[in-house]
Amino acid sequence: MLKDEVRTNAYKNAIYQNAHLFKDKVVLDVGCGTSILSMFAVRAGAKHVIGVDMSTIIEKASEIVKINGMSDKITLLQGKMEEVVLPVEKVDIIISEWMGYFLLYESMLDTVLLARDKYLAPGGLIFPDKAHIYMAAIEDGDYKEEKIGFWNNVYGFDFTPLQRTALAEPLVDTVEMKAVVTDPGQVFSIDLYTVTAPELAFNVPFELHFNRNDFAHAFIAWFDIEFSACHKPIKFSTGPHAKYTHWKQTVFYLHEVLRVNRGEVIAGRISSKPTEKNKRDLDIKIDYQLQSDDSSRASAGSCDYRMC
Amino acid sequence: MLKDEVRTNAYKNAIYQNAHLFKDKVVLDVGCGTSILSMFAVRAGAKHVIGVDMSTIIEKASEIVKINGMSDKITLLQGKMEEVVLPVEKVDIIISEWMGYFLLYESMLDTVLLARDKYLAPGGLIFPDKAHIYMAAIEDGDYKEEKIGFWNNVYGFDFTPLQRTALAEPLVDTVEMKAVVTDPGQVFSIDLYTVTAPELAFNVPFELHFNRNDFAHAFIAWFDIEFSACHKPIKFSTGPHAKYTHWKQTVFYLHEVLRVNRGEVIAGRISSKPTEKNKRDLDIKIDYQLQSDDSSRASAGSCDYRMC
Numbered sequence: 181m182l183k184d185e186v187r188t189n190a191y192k193n194a195i196y197q198n199a200h201l202f203k204d205k206v207v208l209d210v211g212c213g214t215s216i217l218s219m220f221a222v223r224a225g226a227k228h229v230i231g232v233d234m235s236t237i238i239e240k241a242s243e244i245v246k247i248n249g250m251s252d253k254i255t256l257l258q259g260k261m262e263e264v265v266l267p268v269e270k271v272d273i274i275i276s277e278w279m280g281y282f283l284l285y286e287s288m289l290d291t292v293l294l295a296r297d298k299y300l301a302p303g304g305l306i307f308p309d310k311a312h313i314y315m316a317a318i319e320d321g322d323y324k325e326e327k328i329g330f331w332n333n334v335y336g337f338d339f340t341p342l343q344r345t346a347l348a349e350p351l352v353d354t355v356e357m358k359a360v361v362t363d364p365g366q367v368f369s370i371d372l373y374t375v376t377a378p379e380l381a382f383n384v385p386f387e388l389h390f391n392r393n394d395f396a397h398a399f400i401a402w403f404d405i406e407f408s409a410c411h412k413p414i415k416f417s418t419g420p421h422a423k424y425t426h427w428k429q430t431v432f433y434l435h436e437v438l439r440v441n442r443g444e445v446i447a448g449r450i451s452s453k454p455t456e457k458n459k460r461d462l463d464i465k466i467d468y469q470l471q472s473d474d475s476s477r478a479s480a481g482s483c484d485y486r487m488c
Numbered sequence: 489m490l491k492d493e494v495r496t497n498a499y500k501n502a503i504y505q506n507a508h509l510f511k512d513k514v515v516l517d518v519g520c521g522t523s524i525l526s527m528f529a530v531r532a533g534a535k536h537v538i539g540v541d542m543s544t545i546i547e548k549a550s551e552i553v554k555i556n557g558m559s560d561k562i563t564l565l566q567g568k569m570e571e572v573v574l575p576v577e578k579v580d581i582i583i584s585e586w587m588g589y590f591l592l593y594e595s596m597l598d599t600v601l602l603a604r605d606k607y608l609a610p611g612g613l614i615f616p617d618k619a620h621i622y623m624a625a626i627e628d629g630d631y632k633e634e635k636i637g638f639w640n641n642v643y644g645f646d647f648t649p650l651q652r653t654a655l656a657e658p659l660v661d662t663v664e665m666k667a668v669v670t671d672p673g674q675v676f677s678i679d680l681y682t683v684t685a686p687e688l689a690f691n692v693p694f695e696l697h698f699n700r701n702d703f704a705h706a707f708i709a710w711f712d713i714e715f716s717a718c719h720k721p722i723k724f725s726t727g728p729h730a731k732y733t734h735w736k737q738t739v740f741y742l743h744e745v746l747r748v749n750r751g752e753v754i755a756g757r758i759s760s761k762p763t764e765k766n767k768r769d770l771d772i773k774i775d776y777q778l779q780s781d782d783s784s785r786a787s788a789g790s791c792d793y794r795m796c
Binding site: 182183188189192214216219220223240243244247248330334335336337338339340341342345 | 490491496497500522524527528531548551552555556638642643644645646647648649650653
């Protein structure tokens with residue numbers, strides 16, 4: 181994950197370019213992992229950083245903090261945010277890299293919100309503090325055939341039961357910008373200062389405008405991240421137009437192929453909520469209607485997906 | 489996994505080309521997954537196939553078997569091999585795709601041996617029945633720097649504690665043939681008719697001959713698989729000289745860089761055994777000595793690795 185330069189440089193710039201915000205502050209790093217963000221904060225002048233992580237990675241983080249001479253500035257705690265005992269009552273800044281695929285899959289955002297409600301001092305800052313989910317539609321005939329069509333004939337056998345499984349699994353993959361056949365549409369935004377955990381289950385409308393005559397095989401989704409408290413706001417995108425990140429994009433294949441014209445609109449609703457079994461898995465539903473003057477091409481559909 | 493054509497075609501050919509061996513036989517498919525091997529066996533004329541798998545994939549397998557009209561020929565059982573109750577006392581043939589990375593990592597071979605001892609009729613066949621592990625040394629300067637050198641300076645911090653972790657983790661990756669600087673050496677062989685589970689922990693010598701003047705940064709290992717009961721023996725290799733398989737090769741980085749000359753020999757021992765915590769994880773140790781007339785280049789080392 182450290183090797184994702186877009187991500188790590190965004191955090192580094194957000195922290196280093198805003199040393200005036202970090203100077204002499206107490207910082208909480210939620211899900212600190214190897215402690216890279218904690219060390220950025222110390223180098224930016226923080227008085228003290230508390231890093232919390234459930235994983236045994238905390239042992240390696242302790243070694244790393246020590247050889248970088250920051251043991252007196254960083255306190256590392258292994259455990260759940262709900263259970264660990266912090267050495268302070270309140271913190272001035274929360275930093276966290278909590279984002280999962282499709283922003284919310286296996287995300288730690290609920291833990292960040294818990295830390296915010298329990299520990300963030302009034303007027304305290306959250307890095308990053310804004311996230312936005314976008315959608316578009318793509319032409320993806322060849323790859324859909326390879327991924328989905330494959331199951332029609334597997335070494336001479338009918339494997340269509342696995343085709344249904346494959347269709348219901350959003351695919352995390354890199355989408356080329358040239359495959360995108362609509363303008364992007366923003367569908368959901370999160371303000372980390374105010375959002376509550378239940379609000380992370382959403383059901384929102386979308387409307388996408390086709391920008392060429394083509395076929396559409398799938399929707400894609402991605403997210404942007406903002407550190408808006410910065411002197412000069414810092415953002416990064418995980419969209420198909422932006423530099424590669426390990427989050428790539430998330431592809432939702434349709435059960436049909438749409439034939440679309442420039443200027444036409446596909447509209448509908450996308451919903452996402454934690455599955456009953458595991459709050460970090462997601463049930464996602466996309467309902468859509470292709471509006472077309474040509475009744476042979478107008479279409480409507482409803483697709484269920486599960487990220488687990 | 490079905491998408492690994494080298495693997496699946498080898499099983500398909502071994503079964504279809506030897507229909508005379510399968511005709512009217514009772515077959516056990518250990519770890520049957522989606523049931524593709526079971527269906528190959530039915531199409532080759534087996535009287536009945538019993539597929540056993542611990543995973544819930546067995547539910548999908550049942551659907552697949554049904555739509556391919558083989559429900560009366562294939563019995564699928566979900567559970568551990570040790571615990572499921574087979575509808576027969578003995579089987580004529582055991583088929584299984586049990587191989588893991590480095591052949592034995594997360595492998596199901598112990599389950600196949602258990603099935604052999606409990607269910608295989610005298611004179612019964614095992615598909616496949618032979619496996620061989622090979623080693624070579626490679627020049628891999630650029631990639632080693634990217635994978636291992638990276639930790640020397642991570643965004644301005646010393647992350648060498650993770651470098652030690654990275655060195656101890658064998659890397660499953662594709663190695664180009666042009667990177668190989670020694671002849672291959674066979675180090676370990678398994679005969680599935682006779683091997684016992686304890687014998688899968690091995691400690692064996694190796695001797696590799698350098699075939700050019702170069703540097704050596706790592707050892708690699710791979711395996712070949714044989715179906716020797718076939719009319720025309722069928723084999724496939726997962727080595728760097730062979731067509732891509734999902735097993736790729738396994739790379740063991742050295743802590744040093746060796747400067748080697750054509751004709752020189754590197755010899756030593758490689759051992760592999762299950763870890764104390766998990767019998768499907770492996771502790772691997774490689775001891776080596778580079779024999780050279782030039783004392784400035786002669787070297788010896790001992791490296792510990794863990795696949796987990």
